[in-house]
Amino acid sequence: MEPVSDHCPLVVSATPLKSLNRDEFGSIFEKAKAANVCFKEAVKAHMADPGNENLKHQCQVLREKASFFMNAERSFISQKSRCKHLVEGDHCTKYFHRLIKRDNVRSSISHLVKEDGSLTSSPTEVSTLLLDFYKELFGQCRTV
Structure with missing residues (x-):
């Protein structure tokens, strides 16, 4: 049984959130690749029949979906590299402290x-x- 704490309820319930994220959203990379493939196929079909309005609308919807997943993938990679840099990067250097100071300034009001x-x-x-x-x-x- 997991320990119950009123100090950090989010930390206590992190395991169910991880499994929910994995089950509901899956791999961003796979979804981005699949959306891109579907979009390319729809574009090929639309090029073969340019007068079909249904295919045109389908291309627009699939382009938005592919764009969404590509942006999510880019954001994920960016966040991961930022975290990895902070964990494995230049601890106790001027550069590291400047990054921390910049982040503190950005997050302050x-x-x-x-x-x-x-x-x-x-x-x-x-x-x-x-x-x-x-x-x-x-x-x-x-x-x-």
Whole structure:
């Protein structure tokens, strides 16, 4: 039996999520290749009969599907290379620390626009605005 923790419920339930991902979505590479093959076959059929509107529509749908899977494949490879670089890459070098600093800057919220339209970059005002926004969105926090 898996240990139950209220600290990291997502980590505790990661195994079922991995199997769901594998079962439902399968291999991105195989789906991208299959979608590309289907698109090429549809294009050949459309070239043989250019007046057929049904084939034209089918080509458009298959092109969008192939494009979607190619983008998903590219994104997967990009994420994997980024993770691999961080794990196996240049630890404790200037380059590594610059990458980490760049990622921290990208993921931070440096300024917000207030309700009156003015811009604030004060960390305390930014945090107050964010807290107020999410309190209004989700309601007040209740203790259990």
